[in-house]
Amino acid sequence: AVFKEFNSSIDSLDLLEAYRFLAVDGSTVTYPSGPSFSPSEYFSSPGSSSKGCYSMHINAFYDLDRHIYTDALIQPVRLKDEFRAFCSPADRHPVLPGTRNVYIGGRGYCSYNNMAHVIENGQYFVFCAKDILLKGMLCNFNFPEKDSFDVSVNVVLVRSHSRKIRIKPGCYRRFVDKAASFDFIEYSSYDTYELSFRVVRFSISDNSFECIVTNLPKEEFPPGRLKKLYFLRWGIESSFRKLKYTIGLNSFHSCKPQYIRQEIWARLITYNITEVLACHGSHQTSKRNKIHLQGEFQYSSPYLQMFSPPCGRENIRPYNESA
Numbered sequence: 001a002v003f004k005e006f007n008s009s010i011d012s013l014d015l016l017e018a019y020r021f022l023a024v025d026g027s028t029v030t031y032p033s034g035p036s037f038s039p040s041e042y043f044s045s046p047g048s049s050s051k052g053c054y055s056m057h058i059n060a061f062y063d064l065d066r067h068i069y070t071d072a073l074i075q076p077v078r079l080k081d082e083f084r085a086f087c088s089p090a091d092r093h094p095v096l097p098g099t100r101n102v103y104i105g106g107r108g109y110c111s112y113n114n115m116a117h118v119i120e121n122g123q124y125f126v127f128c129a130k131d132i133l134l135k136g137m138l139c140n141f142n143f144p145e146k147d148s149f150d151v152s153v154n155v156v157l158v159r160s161h162s163r164k165i166r167i168k169p170g171c172y173r174r175f176v177d178k179a180a181s182f183d184f185i186e187y188s189s190y191d192t193y194e195l196s197f198r199v200v201r202f203s204i205s206d207n208s209f210e211c212i213v214t215n216l217p218k219e220e221f222p223p224g225r226l227k228k229l230y231f232l233r234w235g236i237e238s239s240f241r242k243l244k245y246t247i248g249l250n251s252f253h254s255c256k257p258q259y260i261r262q263e264i265w266a267r268l269i270t271y272n273i274t275e276v277l278a279c280h281g282s283h284q285t286s287k288r289n290k291i292h293l294q295g296e297f298q299y300s301s302p303y304l305q306m307f308s309p310p311c312g313r314e315n316i317r318p319y320n321e322s323a
Contacts, residue, residue: 003269010276021064023236024105026082030055033255041076059085062236068272074261082108087117104233113182126214150200150223157193159185202227247271
């Protein structure tokens, strides 16, 4: 609740453009524990500890323009599922007035189910997919015989092999098996679901190519802009490094999952406060000092922690998922 309240309080601080670019990625954190404190789904490996190491996987949404975390879903390491972890935060993610969310994710998030959830909410996605030469989602399409291209495709999803299901001319038929998640058609049903998206392939180095799947309009987002946009996704990787080593997400005070979750949310809030202060501090200075002040993130965080309440166990209350 505190995380959402803080983010909602700063939504009006900046004038946003028509699109809000949100990177989606996951990171794992490890903490010492034991079988009497943490269930088996948190156990990751024996490690160097006699009791073993326990881990959680954080699926985070990160605003690439304002450099803050906007949502997260925390899973036990043995139950992590990036396909499923995307849908719930994407469905509940706020959409600011006059903007559209653009979710940018890697190969772990490229699925028909995730695409459908974004489209149903009236938003946009940019997912990296396996190359057309590899076995994956794009391996059975008829693409141009050239290295780089930008092609729109129409796909009709089915969950039954019945011949009674008719497919529109010009559409690709794709079967979603029982093991795959798809929330809009029940397995063995005769229902269909139609998806339209672009497949963009571009060069990233000599003899190396990247494939992007997106529903962004071609007029506003040609391949060159998509290429730059996708590489902006690495901003979330840099944020994970700050979150772990500057904010201190690698150091926990408890050994129980409910308290670890509480500490993770506290670190996310601390990160957001630090970024907001550093960002707005730089905006109030000249261009000459802007880069210098933005680099002060690592020095701002300790001052925030000085004014935070002690983290002893007597001050920690059980984490409430519904709060």
